[in-house]
Amino acid sequence: MTPVQQALLVLLLPLASAAIIALFLRRAGALAAVVSVAACAGLAAVALMLVFGGARNFPASWEWLRLGDFSLSIGIKFDDLAALMLAIVAVVGLCVHVFSLGYMHDDGAKARFFGGLSIFMFSMLGIVFADNLFMIFIFWELVGFSSYLLINHYHERQSAADAAKKAFIVNRVGDFGFLLGIVMCYWLNGTVNLTTLAEHHVFSSAVPLLLFCGAVGKSAQLPLQVWLPDAMEGPTPVSALIHAATMVAAGIYMLCRIEPLMTPSALTVIMWTGTATALYAALCAITQRDIKKVLAYSTLSQLGYMVAAFGLGSLTVRHEVGGAAPEMAVAAGVGAAMFHLTTHAFFKALMFLGSGSVIYGCHHEQDIFKMGGLKSKMPLTFATFTIGVLAIIGMPYVAAGFFSKDAILHLAMEKNTAVFALLAFTAVLTSFYMVRLWILVFLGAPRSDEASHAHEGGLSMTLPLVLLAVLSVVGGYTAIYGHVFDGVWSLIPHAEGVSVLIVSLAVMTAGAGTAFVVYRPAGFDALEQKAPGLFGALVALKESFDLVYNYYVKKIQQRFAMLLNFLEQIGLAGLVIRGGSGLVGLLGLGARALHVGNLHAYVYWFLLGAALLWAYAAGVF
């Protein structure tokens, strides 16, 4: 098989699976699951062949639409960046598929679920392969759609329905900018092909900023982060795959794709957005009681890290002088962001699947204060989850997260002290809330019936955990990948000296230590009791955005809509139209009333007519 065929196979397998499920297997959930998992396994195998086969940048492009001089094509740009992303998506995707076999075993709408997963894989891979912005946008939207479907899986729950709706609409807001950016880019440069654009393009900050809007939506950056925590209404595997490992990372991936278009001012905006998101989400995570929400906020936070990392790539010198050095510098941002994306994909997927395992084990109990003592009930989950926690808090050399976080902190330290400080503080918070979670879930004694009857899931659930745990451990060592991703790995900034390492260690210990001090495995939130003021502030911080948005939706948008509707119904349809027709009707009544039935009145008309005509002939008019 040529690489092109492989790529197409990778792309079309999940689509075929989705189509088959939608058309034929709607009622056969088990079969649908098998088909979907098989498709995913197949695509993973082919994808890995493709990735490790070493073929890169093979030409593949087909025109999809042409109107006037506008042409939209579908093509494949397969460089190391894409290969890396493909590998991540394939591996994590496969893990989640397999995990879902167990997790969703008893679900009544398995076919829909697995169909959705397949559509998602198709869409996500489309983004990965895309060689132009329009194509990215197309799959971008599809990804959003599949996310909507999957969040909405438990559609009989109002909260799930609301969350799905919210996710899609918020993403649409981001896509508003994204699409405008693409269109602007098209008219500015005459093309949206990534390769061509990389070669030459018109510098403009508006284009990258508009495109970044897309990433803000998809990667849930401030101020569009609100949908992601709510998206946890979806089944946990979905959260793992879509809302942690891959889809939300698509924003980062897209940014890396359009990296050549960046300008310093755009990068600065991006950097601060990422930093703010990282910090904000970390603060929010502290007060969460729901295991998935904690993870969701941590995802947000880590995404903020990645965005910040990308923005940090900016080095103020970029574009100020020509030459290779600045190019290297910005690419550092790409390297750091992608590196963190990779490790995060592994460990966050691991943790989400772990939480899934916990939730499954606890009979769909998600409140961490009602768990506890799962260390002994679910040892494998405990072990793998612990690895995940270690990874995210950046335990040096033990887990993958360390390396990527290290790279980002290093970059920040080099570029911007303020950002560095904030990110470091975020890291403190991260280890604080992750350890809190870990303590509450796994240590102590079970605090509820569900927790005390917890049990490990089947092989299909544990196997992915193990695989991801392994990856979370070794994933940080870039050497293990061979040289297939060198195009990306070579961009990772490497800290020289131990300063960053020390900082990393310090923040990790500080956070974790505080958590150990504050929290005991108990049925109440220790922080809330010890520092209610702080806790309240954090809760308020978390809810502030929702408040604002809810206020907007309920009080502004809805009222504005009602007002316009009122104007339409009363003003336009009522006053103008009905009034106008009423006026005509009155005229009609008047004209009708002229026929009074009295002969004399009619003779007057004749008199009038004769007189008028006489006057007319006499030249009065």
Place this chain on the structure above:
Amino acid sequence: MSDALFYLFAFFTVASAIGVVANKNAVNAAMCLMLCLVGVASLFVLLDAYLLAALLVLVYAGAVVALFLFIVMLLDMQGGVKRPFRLMTAVASVAALALMLVGVTMLKNRGELGSLPAPVDVGAPVGAVLKGYAELLFTTYLLPVQIIGFLLLIAMLGVIVLSKKFEGLEDIK
């Protein structure tokens, strides 16, 4: 002489015409109409239209007005019921009069009536005129004469339809 006659007849005619309009009593109105027609017939004579004058008196004053009178009697109206004077009537009448006056004044001012012809002296004897009249009627205007025949026929039929008692048809209320 004929001038004086003209003004006499004209006054007579107009006066009796006003009588038709102004008279409360329908019988009197009919009588006035007859007088008016006689006046017009006199004017016809002044205009040398002797045949028409005769016809007018015979057909109109004789037959038509008689018919009117007959009907008035038949219907036996209780005089004119006094109706309140209508403002509308007055306004419209005044307006119409004013319009007409304006029209006549403009007519005068334009001096266009000055272009009216002076009388052509036919000079032919009455008999010759009558002959020409008859010739016209039965050559040029033969078709209208035929049509008039039909008109009279349908008028007669109409009166029958509207008035005649048809056996068995009349008694529906």
Place this chain on the structure above:
Amino acid sequence: MPIDFLQQAAESNEWLAITPELMLGLTALLLLVLELVLPKSRHGLIPAVAIVVQLVIAAGLALNFNTAFLRPDTVFNGLLRLSTDGQFLRLFFLACSILVCLLGTVSLAKQRMPRVEFYHLVLVITAAMMLLAQANHFVLLFVALETVTVGFYILVSYFRESPLSLEAGLKYLVMGALSSALLLFGIVLLYGVAGNRALPAGSADSMNFDQLRAFLAANPHNFLASVGIVLVLAGVAFKIGAVPFQIWIPDVYQGAPTPVTAFLAVASKAAGFAVLLVLAQRAFAPYQALVAPALAVMAGATILFGNLAALTQHNVKRLIGLSGVSHAGYLMIGVIAAYREPLAVGALWFYLTAYLLASFAVFGVMTHLAGRNDADQELDHYANLAREQPFLAAVLAIGLGSLAGIPPLAGFMGKVLIFVAAFKAGHYPLLAVAITGVVISIYYYFGWIKAAFFPVGSQPAPAAAGTGAAAPIGPWFRVALVALAAGSVLLGFYPGAFGQWVLAH
């Protein structure tokens, strides 16, 4: 010698030129004879005879449409002018007459009235209208017009059982006589002015249209002539029901027997337009600057008034009368456009034809549904018609749709042709008024269709509708309705030879 004139007249083929009119007149007489001759039980044959003879005449006319008799185009010393337009109008009036006779059979069956006179009158009036439409001389015009008018006085008040019919007759009589007086005074003025040999082109035969035209052309600003012209126009405006001489229409239409209403609405109006066209385009052509603006203002006012007044009307006879007023307005646009655009004449004839088909379809339905009280025909009586009499409802819908000017019906084509002509002639303001009128008219036409078609729940139709609705539809009547509906549809998109004749103008 005196007999010579008659001799000559008999020998000339001038009488042949008016064969259709003569035959109609003779048939009318024949009907009276038949009434005497036939036993009472066979009187039902009389309308059949009338219709059959008229069909024969129509067939003969159609076959000889472009006959050689048209060659000396004026006959009877210039009283009558023969033309293909005249031929068309003869056919048109014949068609009206046939249909009125047919409707008469339906309508008279519900009344205890003498029958034969009705057909006689219709035939005579039709003959007179034919002559009227071809008149080239004011004497003939007046006489024919009065024959028509007097005939209509009788027809309108024909249902003498009904005070409403008589009241309508009286109103029509007074208004008609008034308008005749105006018309006559106008004719007199024109005759007098144009007969003035002291003026250029003054003529002895000044009531002849051609002479009059020559005179007017030579005297472009004669005041008395102007007054005469507007007075004549006023008289004609009464016939066609143009504002402000339209006011009598609803009352008279409502009171008149329905077939007579149809006759008035279609034939009388068409005759008026034939006269108006001849006068405006031929006799008064040199006074275009006087006539056209007056007609234009009247047309606009007519369209608006007709449509507005019909808007809230509930009595269908009044409604269709007022809608007819608005149609007069559209037709007047055609007359005005004819000054600059020859197509307008063809458009006028097409419009009239479409109007005939549609109106008679509607009147046919109305006649069938009318109760004994002919004047009482309300929109409410049409409730659930579509459910109970789908055939009649369909015919009604086609007729109304055509009147409203909806494709694929003939009325639409008529309006398009008129609009095209008006557009070519550049009468943009009138077009604006016209489309406003069309939009307004949709309301009441569709209101009527709505009344007939839309379900009104279970409430039964008012009892007044009773008598007609239940009666069976006679076979010939049904054939006629189908033909009218089919004609309306066919003429709408496949006018064929008729379309070509119209467009050849």
Place this chain on the structure above:
Amino acid sequence: MSTTLNDYLVLSGLLFAIGFFGVLLRKNTLVIFMCLELMLVASTLALVAFSRFNGTLDGDVFVFFILTVAAAEVAVGLAIIVALFRRRQTIQVEELNALKN
């Protein structure tokens, strides 16, 4: 003869107008009808005058037709009025308004 055509025309117009006002003002249908006849006669007066002054006979012949028509009209009109009176017991204009609106 020094009376001019103008005099006749004014007279005729006057008669016509009086007739018109009669139609306008009188309530009795019969009288209205008489006034209509008056208007017709006014026209004939003008016609005869024109005919005389123009020296053509056509006008005079036309008068013949007008008179005939008027007679026919009167006959029919009176028949209608009589028939109406039989049904309604009135011929007053303002009471004859069953047809309206």
Place this chain on the structure above:
Amino acid sequence: MSTLPLDPLLLAIATPLAVAVAILLGLPKRHSIKLAYVGFAVPALVGLWCWANFPADLGAKYAFFSRYSTGLDGLGITLALGLNGVALPMFVLAGLVGFAAGVYAIQSNAERLKIYLMLLLVMQAGLMGVFASVDVFFFYFFHELALIPTFIMVGVWGGRDRGYAAMKMTIYLTAGAMLSLLGLIAIYVKSGGGGQTFDLIMLREALAADPIGVATQKHIFGLLLFGFGILVSLWPFHTWAPLGYGAAPSSAAMLHAGVLKKFGLYGLIQIALPLLPEGAKDWARVLAWLSLGNVLVVGFIAIAQRDLKQMLGYSSVMHMGYAFLGLACFSVLGVGGVVLLMVAHGLSVALLFLLATSIQQRTHTLDLTEMGGLAQKAPVLAAFFVAATFASIGLPGLANFWGELTIFVALWHFSPGFAAAAVAGVVISAVYGLRSVAAVFFGPPTEALQKVAATHPPGDLTWREKIPALVLLAALLFVGFWPQSLSRPLQSTLTASFRMLDAPRLAAGR
């Protein structure tokens, strides 16, 4: 291009008409229904056949061209039938939606089904005629032919407020039709000296050689713009649409909102833009501002709706705003986008109206606040509705996306500000679209619904409902996945016969 023994276009017009006439003449119900299937299927099949056999590089010519005389040749009117790249998509659309609406109508088992079908068939014939007509007169003529049955169908088989709705709709549409008729007549009259014609091909040639003066063009274009605009519910002349669609029976709403409404846009594209380029340029700004009214104002109004069909009506009005914006661009890209959008919107809105009726039959209400949780009872219905909603909010993979995307791209060139406003509309449509989906299908069932469900347990879509829905959805997907199938003929026709359209400034790359 293979050949048919018959003129395919005439066949597509005549078959439904013939069936309608047969039904009118009193065919028994059983046979009527069978024949009606034929009447609805033939146009669809002919449409697909034409699509499959459409010549690749047609340029300014018409395919499947034929001409018939109707006796109006003197007026420059002949029944000329043919398809170009703009007409083809619409023709196919009309066929497919007509088929779906017909099949849905047959299964609806409406009262007096025969008459209902007859009217629908007449409408179908009119629709096929509109898009197959090369002659402007017949183009208008067929539109009205299709319009009239709508009135009766709304009035007789309609829902709430049907009388008022039918009347208002008819008056509005007549007003629009009259204005556009005047405009068309104006074009006809101005089309050169003696050789005035309604034939579009000849008109194009005549006016290319001897264009109408700029000032006149502006006037005529104004007439056409507002005339056609009213027909397409241009803001603020749109209020008939939600009302009418809210009251219309499903099949009538499908055909009207889906196909017939596009008549105005189609007319602007085929007639007004190529013949009156200067007028079009002059009016572009005005048009664009009014279209923003459609997109933003009506978009927000759609958010405020509580009645599902009203909401769909408003959403349909809103999407027409995009189409107008595409026209305002006055470029091949923009206009091509409009055609794509028309097809896509026609399919999706027809599908939505179909499903809305199916929903109503199950919930016995259209009030969004009283619904909920229907997805549990009718998952397939839910799936279709979700798909249709996402189609209408422009999800890639479904046809609407292409229309919207191309219009946005073209619009940026016209004015970035308008482009931004238009794209903002995408968010609005997502808001009300998803809101309605959620309100109908998701969440727990409301009490009212449970009560209804207790007496009439709502089932899922039946097969006879599914077939028309599937046809429409399949078409949406087909175009969504293979837009070239429509854009190729479009490209060929637009670039060849619309030479006066500005070429986009830049040659596009990838």
